[in-house]
Amino acid sequence: MTTPATSPTIILIAGHWLGAWAWDDVLEHLSTDHSRAIAMTLPGLDGDDSERAAKTLDDQADAILGVISQHGDRPAVLVAHSGANAPVSLVLDRHPELVHRVVWVDSGPVAAGSVFAPDFPDEAKELPLPSFDVLAQQASLEGLSPEVLERFRARAVPEPGPVLRQPVELTNDARRKVRTTLVCCSISSEQVMELVRAGHPMFAEVANLEHLDVIDLPTGHWPMWSRPRDLAAAIQSAASRTD
Incomplete structure (x- = not known):
């Protein structure tokens, strides 16, 4: 049984092109559950950082560990x-003892040696958000209104090249x-689970x-919108589990 003093701190970390702002709607619902939730922006995804394009996965993992500490x-x-x-x-590998639970949102753990974009050119400093026609071929945009897509486009920050090329x-x-x-x-x-059993990479x-x-939450790839x-209810349910 958790108490206010022992209930976990929920740290929300969005994917490529996104910062803490991506979780604003989810945080509203988590706050009504009196959860202690924090959304963070990974290094390299702060548009005001003049050196963001040089950030690495190690920088991002260190930042997550900093928030945990x-x-x-x-x-x-x-x-x-x-x-x-x-x-x-990387955080789970380096300090598993610091994590009570990990919740993967339309995602999952990567295997050793994984590289997100091994063919991303060495000379390319960053990857901007592609057109939505291209993006829709890679991930489902189901449930996203034109207004949400407009906000996505306006606030997206290009993904740093080193993050895309670095092996895990x-x-x-x-x-x-x-x-x-x-x-x-x-x-x-x-x-x-069928893909898991088939050994899909x-x-x-x-x-x-x-x-x-x-937990099934049928929608597109960006359920926070x-x-x-x-999604807040699913996160709260997972965070509250002790088994």
């Missing part, structure tokens, strides 16, 4: 959306012992997790 009086629940899976996987180095099997929840959105949990690491539960209330 600021709230070290409570266990941490990391909520990782989409491309935040690489730096969060993982060596600590203890990362697989961290309690894990998959929130399945653009792909159902049934489909995800995107989900192969899920097969190695020791404590796993799944298409179903923020329901």
Whole structure:
């Protein structure tokens, strides 16, 4: 049983092109549940940082650990959306003892040696948000209104090249012992588990997790905008679990 003093701090980390602002609607609903929730902007995704294009996955992992340490009086629940899976996987590998649970939002842990974009040119400093026609071929835009897409376009920050090219180095099997929840959105949990059993590279690491539960939240790849209330409820439910 958790009490206000022992309930976890929920740290929300959005994927590529996004900062803390992406979680505004979810935070509104989490605050009504009296959860201690913090949204963070990863290094490289702060548009005001003149050196952001040089940031690496190591910089991002260090920043997440810094936020955890600021709230070290409570266990941490990391909520990782989409491309935040690489730096969060590094955190789990380096300090699994600091994480009470990880919640993957339309995402999942990466395997050792994974590189998001191995063919991304060395001379390219960053990757801007592509057109929505191109993006829709890569991830579902279901549930996003024209107004939301306009905000996405206006506030998106190009993804740093080093983040896209850096291999994820993982060596600590203890990362697989961290309690894990998959929130399945653009792909159902049934489909995800079929891919896990088939050894699909995107989900192969899920097969190695020791404590796993799944939640279906049918929508597109950005549920923080298409179903923020329901996503907040799913996060709260996962964060409250002690098994």
